[in-house]
Amino acid sequence: MGHIIPFSELPKIIIKDIHFIERYTFEQVYYSIVYFKISTEVDSKLMAKIVAKSSRRSDAIFIHKNNFILLLPGIDKNGSEYVCQELSSFSKDLNNLISFTYPNELDKEELIINKIIELIDEPIEKLHWNREIIDEIENKIEELKLPND
Secondary structure, X not given: OOEEOOHHHHHHHHHHHHHHHHHHOOOOOOEXXXXXXXXXXXXXXXXXXXXXXXXXXOOEXXXXXXXXXXXXXXXOHHHHHHHXXXXXXXXXXXXXXXXEEEOOOOOOHHHHHHHHHHHXXXXXXXHOOOHHHHHHHXXXXXXXXXXXX
């Protein structure tokens, strides 16, 4: 059963997980993120329980309003696409079902977090994340930008 974790912990967990992969693994390790949004008519707590029961013990589920983010350690792109197929066949109330994988599509934790912020489409100040972490992420994203960006 997956773990439902407070949304405020999302950046810290992504940073911790990616640092662990980069530091302690010597073979290719994948880390997939699945995002979806549920319609406002659906009970997000009930949906969270259903998703958690369908998940592995190592999976983490984060909810912000009607936005869901699943962190799937050890799952490659094919695996995350399979999860998306299963989710979409389970409920027609899911919108914007998207997956992306570290390191293939996004190779830095800052880029992963920035992508999640884009998907949620809400001002970062309203996400209730630790300001120091957000400043660090924004600074690293700035450093990664090319001069012509």
